[in-house]
Amino acid sequence: MSASFTIDGKAVPFAEGQTIIQAALAAGVYIPHLCHHPEFKPHGSCKLCTVRISGRQSASCTTLAQAGMAVESDTPALNDERRTLTQMLFVEGNHFCPSCEKSGNCKLQATAYDLGMMTAHFDHFFPSRPVDASHPDVLLDFNRCILCSLCVRASRDVDGKNAFALSGRGIKTHLIVNAKSGRLADTDVTLQDKAVRVCPVGVFLRKDRGFNVPIGRRVFDLKPVSAYVDATAALAKE
Amino acid sequence: MDTVVKKKLKVATTSLAGCFGCHMSFLDIDERLFDLLELIAFDRTPLTDIKELGECDIGIIEGGLCNAENVHVLREFRRQCKLLIAIGACAINGGLPAQRNQLSLALILEEVYHTSVGLANGLIPNDPELPLPLAKVRPLHEVVRIDYFIPGCPPSADAIWKALNDILAGHAPALGHGLIHYD
Numbered sequence: 187m188s189a190s191f192t193i194d195g196k197a198v199p200f201a202e203g204q205t206i207i208q209a210a211l212a213a214g215v216y217i218p219h220l221c222h223h224p225e226f227k228p229h230g231s232c233k234l235c236t237v238r239i240s241g242r243q244s245a246s247c248t249t250l251a252q253a254g255m256a257v258e259s260d261t262p263a264l265n266d267e268r269r270t271l272t273q274m275l276f277v278e279g280n281h282f283c284p285s286c287e288k289s290g291n292c293k294l295q296a297t298a299y300d301l302g303m304m305t306a307h308f309d310h311f312f313p314s315r316p317v318d319a320s321h322p323d324v325l326l327d328f329n330r331c332i333l334c335s336l337c338v339r340a341s342r343d344v345d346g347k348n349a350f351a352l353s354g355r356g357i358k359t360h361l362i363v364n365a366k367s368g369r370l371a372d373t374d375v376t377l378q379d380k381a382v383r384v385c386p387v388g389v390f391l392r393k394d395r396g397f398n399v400p401i402g403r404r405v406f407d408l409k410p411v412s413a414y415v416d417a418t419a420a421l422a423k424e
Numbered sequence: 425m426d427t428v429v430k431k432k433l434k435v436a437t438t439s440l441a442g443c444f445g446c447h448m449s450f451l452d453i454d455e456r457l458f459d460l461l462e463l464i465a466f467d468r469t470p471l472t473d474i475k476e477l478g479e480c481d482i483g484i485i486e487g488g489l490c491n492a493e494n495v496h497v498l499r500e501f502r503r504q505c506k507l508l509i510a511i512g513a514c515a516i517n518g519g520l521p522a523q524r525n526q527l528s529l530a531l532i533l534e535e536v537y538h539t540s541v542g543l544a545n546g547l548i549p550n551d552p553e554l555p556l557p558l559a560k561v562r563p564l565h566e567v568v569r570i571d572y573f574i575p576g577c578p579p580s581a582d583a584i585w586k587a588l589n590d591i592l593a594g595h596a597p598a599l600g601h602g603l604i605h606y607d
């Protein structure tokens with residue numbers, strides 16, 4: 187028999203070396219997450235995946251599963267904290283969903299829906315983050331970046347281009363393009379790059395299409411993010 | 425036996441820096457309006473054209489704050505209403521009008537009234553009757569306490585109906601999948 191642990195009382199099997207979230211998603215147990223992606227090494231930055239293990243909270247995407255551990259995840263207290271984190275992400279950037287091409291296919295938005303976020307609650311920063319429209323095929327709208335580093339990891343580890351990086355510290359952290367000019371047009375990034383397709387929110391946008399799936403038929407119109415458990419495959423089709 | 429005569433709840437609504445889309449969506453509850461009118465009576469609202477705001481149980485506000493008059497009306501609603509509901513994207517996060525927040529107001533006025541095409545010697549309106557624009561568009565909760573929020577651009581009639589029923593039943597509105605929308 188393979189080793190197992192429990193999440194909210196449900197037995198979850200795991201293989202040696204798997205993180206809690208990897209085992210959970212494989213077993214069909216949803217844990218909210220934004221910076222976790224099944225194809226990439228963990229980054230552990232968004233903290234949406236935080237669970238409680240023996241009274242201590244830790245990010246389930248950076249914690250290895252161990253036999254016999256009792257993990258709490260879907261509790262009102264943890265979901266309250268997750269909603270608060272989500273609200274902070276909304277006010278730190280500029281998220282005007284009605285005019286965002288990613289709306290309906292956005293993990294941040296879908297996660298907020300699932301957590302019942304009716305308002306961003308905090309004062310909005312309304313930061314000034316000019317877009318980068320220099321590239322012929324890809325628009326970068328930094329207003330929506332949640333610093334999950336997925337594009338950074340994808341460009342470095344899959345595309346082998348290392349075209350992006352997170353720069354600065356703390357609240358000043360921001361995404362930069364690794365080119366002398368700082369412009370996307372001066373990189374060798376193409377539409378085919380993994381980096382262009384992995385963003386959970388609406389930063390990387392194809393210029394040749396927009397709003398191509400009508401409201402009601404988009405990924406998270408069909409099912410809430412929790413019902414997908416892992417929405418990667420559904421989003422990859424978009 | 426005495427029949428209990430239930431007093432109708434007084435409800436006021438207004439649109440600040442909004443497009444009236446939320447009010448239109450509210451009217452989209454169609455014949456359910458009749459059920460609602462069993463429970464509520466309107467005070468100030470563009471639907472009745474009553475201009476003076478009296479003491480109310482519930483105030484429903486569409487639109488964010490883009491000028492001094494918006495702030496004045498919002499504060500008056502807060503003073504007169506026991507419960508305030510922010511309805512729609514603009515009331516909740518500034519919405520479309522807040523997309524001007526990255527630009528300076530001076531630059532915008534300059535562009536709109538002086539330099540844009542077709543405006544020869546345009547003047548920036550300065551009639552004292554006109555409310556002064558705010559430097560940044562703000563959502564309602566950044567200025568007064570808001571009790572409940574109904575997101576959407578606009579929220580669908582069904583979302584508004586569900587939220588109002590929840591609130592009239594005395595609890596916080598909960599919109600499940602399909603009803604909760606930011607777009």
Ligand code: SF4
Pocket residue numbers: 280281282283286287288289290292293294295330387388389606
């Ligand atoms: S990235 Fe997501 S949350 Fe942000 S504006 Fe777009 S749809 Fe809304």
Ligand code: SF4
Pocket residue numbers: 330331332333334335336337338361384385386387389390
């Ligand atoms: S651009 Fe997208 S993928 Fe890259 S760090 Fe920002 S949110 Fe993550």
Ligand code: FES
Pocket residue numbers: 218219220221222229230231232233234235236245246247248
């Ligand atoms: S998914 Fe674990 S910290 Fe983001």
